[in-house]
Amino acid sequence: MEESVGGSWLRDRLLLGIAAIGVVFLLAQSARSQESGEALFKSKCAMCHGPDGAGKTMMGEKLKIPDLHSDVVQKKTDAELTQTITKGKGSMPSNEGKLSKEQIISLLGFVRDLAKKH
Numbered sequence: 001m002e003e004s005v006g007g008s009w010l011r012d013r014l015l016l017g018i019a020a021i022g023v024v025f026l027l028a029q030s031a032r033s034q035e036s037g038e039a040l041f042k043s044k045c046a047m048c049h050g051p052d053g054a055g056k057t058m059m060g061e062k063l064k065i066p067d068l069h070s071d072v073v074q075k076k077t078d079a080e081l082t083q084t085i086t087k088g089k090g091s092m093p094s095n096e097g098k099l100s101k102e103q104i105i106s107l108l109g110f111v112r113d114l115a116k117k118h
């Protein structure tokens, strides 16, 4: 009797410990994917959209690129933005085969985060 109670207490602690490690791991993962979204944006998109996504670049002026902070862009659905980032749109080149699904998702995350930093 005693032993089985002690055993399940230990098992509960162990499971809690594993769950805690899992949570920390997930948090670290999501922090890293946001970071790589920003790094990716700077290397693949900033030449047109500007490092902050505002589109105040020479290319941005020439191609009339919308400010990614603006409602015009932010009101679009995740599916629409994913489509643009993947296949391109107008003068924006396609990234198909150049970026992985994970990279596209972290770029979308970066674009969504811009809405919070006006």
Ligand code: HEC
Binding pocket: 041, 044, 045, 046, 047, 048, 049, 059, 063, 064, 065, 066, 068, 073, 076, 080, 081, 084, 085, 089, 090, 091, 092, 093, 095, 107, 108, 111
């Ligand atoms: C050659 C310049 C160029 C590059 C590089 C570029 N874009 Fe664009 N982007 C544009 C232009 C031009 C538009 C406006 C397209 C339109 O509305 O016709 C646009 C529009 C967008 C939009 C608005 C969405 C929409 O559906 O209207 C998003 C989001 C976006 N780009 C994200 C990105 C991301 C992320 C990257 C990097 C992987 C990137 N762009 C690289 C030129 C560029």
